[in-house]
Amino acid sequence: MKFGTKAIHAGVQPDPTTGAIMTPIYQTSTYVQSSPGVHKGYEYSRTQNPTRDALQKNFAALENAQHGLVYGSGLAATDAVMKLLKPGDEVIASNDLYGGTYRIFTKIYQNFGLKFRFVSFDDASTLETHITPATRLIWVETPTNPLLNIIDIAAVAQIARRQRVQVAVDNTFASPYLQNPLDLGADLVMHSVTKYLGGHSDVVMGALATNDATLAQRLAFIQNASGAVAGPQDCFLVLRGIKTLHIRMQRHCENGRAVAHFLANHPKVSKVYWPGLEDHRNHQIARQQMRDFGGMVSFTLKGDDMEEARRLMESFQVFSLGESLGGVESLCTHPATMTHASIPKEEREKAGLKDTLIRLSVGIEDIEDLLDDLKQAIG
Numbered sequence: 001m002k003f004g005t006k007a008i009h010a011g012v013q014p015d016p017t018t019g020a021i022m023t024p025i026y027q028t029s030t031y032v033q034s035s036p037g038v039h040k041g042y043e044y045s046r047t048q049n050p051t052r053d054a055l056q057k058n059f060a061a062l063e064n065a066q067h068g069l070v071y072g073s074g075l076a077a078t079d080a081v082m083k084l085l086k087p088g089d090e091v092i093a094s095n096d097l098y099g100g101t102y103r104i105f106t107k108i109y110q111n112f113g114l115k116f117r118f119v120s121f122d123d124a125s126t127l128e129t130h131i132t133p134a135t136r137l138i139w140v141e142t143p144t145n146p147l148l149n150i151i152d153i154a155a156v157a158q159i160a161r162r163q164r165v166q167v168a169v170d171n172t173f174a175s176p177y178l179q180n181p182l183d184l185g186a187d188l189v190m191h192s193v194t195k196y197l198g199g200h201s202d203v204v205m206g207a208l209a210t211n212d213a214t215l216a217q218r219l220a221f222i223q224n225a226s227g228a229v230a231g232p233q234d235c236f237l238v239l240r241g242i243k244t245l246h247i248r249m250q251r252h253c254e255n256g257r258a259v260a261h262f263l264a265n266h267p268k269v270s271k272v273y274w275p276g277l278e279d280h281r282n283h284q285i286a287r288q289q290m291r292d293f294g295g296m297v298s299f300t301l302k303g304d305d306m307e308e309a310r311r312l313m314e315s316f317q318v319f320s321l322g323e324s325l326g327g328v329e330s331l332c333t334h335p336a337t338m339t340h341a342s343i344p345k346e347e348r349e350k351a352g353l354k355d356t357l358i359r360l361s362v363g364i365e366d367i368e369d370l371l372d373d374l375k376q377a378i379g
């Protein structure tokens, strides 16, 4: 089955009791047993829920995975991955990470004896020098937030496999429509479903997918034992959101391309970060591993003046100033004070993130209105 057909049909069946075409919201905590231990496969909703099951199957299919699991948030999914590890284990992560990922690694799991090395993945061949006998996991996010750097997943996976280290990829920015890390050799793919998969800015959820049966079994155990599950109402909303993922992503990419080119040609803009631009530093890798380049675009203004950047962000009429991304509506974020405030300034600057950088999540509105809005805001 091709992507759009899977988005609509994978994992979902008409309801067996009524024929309802939409998966019911099984808003129940427990399931009646006919005799002790005799049930229909469902005992308690932390462990299994039919609405969640449908979403997990649907999501797994989009990542070409055998196994999918969903969680109460993207960070709850990341948290579940960390629980696979033990004190003394080492994780190598890129130095250009989602702020909340950096925070859970350094402020929570470091206290439990995990060690994190934040390194540049620009040249995958140097990765090998950071691997020690204690390294268990390589954590990659690509495209990165907010600089839209691209990490070569296949190259990282190849090195990791040689050293028997597992690779997890945060695929939130690309969505499964643009990129499938498991096909490129990763062991695990993570999503903040809150973003493109949900797509309507109405749900917070996370997900993991894998083709490794042992990993899937351990993760299912952790999902139940730690309990950060997604509720049935939210699962329903995401199942519904995913049905249009391919159509939404097409428009996000189309609008992202137009916005990136508009900004690149604007005399007041100094730099545009969008992997589809030919002068983007990782454009070739992006072409290889992604099907298109997405709707996330970051930029800085000439002069690097914080007051001017602030004025710009305050004058948008169609773009809304706010955290998050991947919804149908266009959003504008100031990473230094919003998404990345929990990363120390010196770490941010080391990773090339200026305080004046503006990040856009280009939505699926009419492009003329988005460009007019940018025109009037930049002035």
Ligand SMILES: *Cc1c(COP(=O)(O)O)cnc(C)c1O
Residues within 6 Å of the ligand: 073, 074, 075, 076, 098, 100, 101, 141, 145, 170, 172, 173, 191, 192, 193, 194, 195, 204, 205, 206
């Ligand atoms: C939002 C986000 C997360 C965290 O997901 P939540 O659903 O907010 O917990 C992780 N990684 C990336 C790249 C994100 O954008």
